Amino acid sequence: MDIRICKNYEDLSTKAGARVAGQIAEKENSVLGLATGGTPEGMYRQLAEQYQKGALSFRQVTTFNLDEYIGLPTSHSLNYHAYMKTHLFSKVDLLTENTYLPDGGAMDLTAECERYETLLREAGGVDLQVLGLGHNGHIGFNEPGTPFSSTTHVVELDEKTREANARFFDKRSDVPKKAITMGIETILAAREILVLVSGLDKAEALSAMLYREVTAAFPATALQKHPNVTVLADEQAAKGLPG
Numbered sequence: 001m002d003i004r005i006c007k008n009y010e011d012l013s014t015k016a017g018a019r020v021a022g023q024i025a026e027k028e029n030s031v032l033g034l035a036t037g038g039t040p041e042g043m044y045r046q047l048a049e050q051y052q053k054g055a056l057s058f059r060q061v062t063t064f065n066l067d068e069y070i071g072l073p074t075s076h077s078l079n080y081h082a083y084m085k086t087h088l089f090s091k092v093d094l095l096t097e098n099t100y101l102p103d104g105g106a107m108d109l110t111a112e113c114e115r116y117e118t119l120l121r122e123a124g125g126v127d128l129q130v131l132g133l134g135h136n137g138h139i140g141f142n143e144p145g146t147p148f149s150s151t152t153h154v155v156e157l158d159e160k161t162r163e164a165n166a167r168f169f170d171k172r173s174d175v176p177k178k179a180i181t182m183g184i185e186t187i188l189a190a191r192e193i194l195v196l197v198s199g200l201d202k203a204e205a206l207s208a209m210l211y212r213e214v215t216a217a218f219p220a221t222a223l224q225k226h227p228n229v230t231v232l233a234d235e236q237a238a239k240g241l242p243g
């Protein structure tokens with residue numbers, strides 16, 4: 001893995017935005033894998049700014065998000081559809097029909113997972129996957145114990161994950177208990193992966209992702225098996241790293 005330490009969150013966001021913009025410059029019909037959560041918000045701001053300056057167009061880009069909650073109505077302001085609309089989709093020229101997220105409101109969730117995998121395959125797979133890192137090592141919503149052979153599936157969210165995401169909701173009990181997520185195999189199928197890690201509270205998780213033995217008990221260690229991973233970590237998150 002290529003590990004790059006960034007001065008602070010702003011610097012990390014600028015570098016992440018530049019990598020995504022670079023990907024689109026290399027291949028205008030790129031397929032991007034996108035993440036939600038607090039960490040990529042700055043990157044989305046950068047991308048929106050670049051677009052507004054006329055430096056970048058998403059007209060031919062296709063996006064697939066990692067995950068979506070189950071149990072929130074599609075129109076709910078806190079689901080990941082809404083997050084993506086707020087932070088990116090409403091700010092750039094992505095075509096709505098080229099933006100995909102799992103449908104957490106689907107009647108048949110198993111069929112929805114299969115449909116998502118098929119869509120990904122038909123799009124030719126992900127060129128660049130952006131990832132955040134959960135405190136417990138989750139990537140997407142793949143919680144500890146998820147087999148590395150998993151494809152898109154339904155998950156029960158770990159209590160720690162619900163607690164970490166409670167800040168986006170009015171109260172803890174509002175945080176959904178389930179989600180649909182791309183599996184670890186789905187994520188590792190991306191041709192390139194960009195992991196964003198920010199803040200002192202992620203320092204332990206970052207060092208485990210990089211140096212712990214590869215184990216399903218810490219899903220992010222699966223990234224050690226991928227040949228093309230870049231990690232952008234700010235100085236706070238990198239505090240636990242050697243040297």
Ligand SMILES: N[C@@H]1[C@@H](O)[C@H](O)[C@@H](COP(=O)(O)O)O[C@@H]1O
Pocket residue numbers: 035036037038039040066067131132133134139140141161165
């Ligand atoms: N499902 C998301 C992940 O895709 C995200 O990467 C991670 C870290 O979130 P944050 O960036 O807010 O710390 O947890 C969330 O639960």
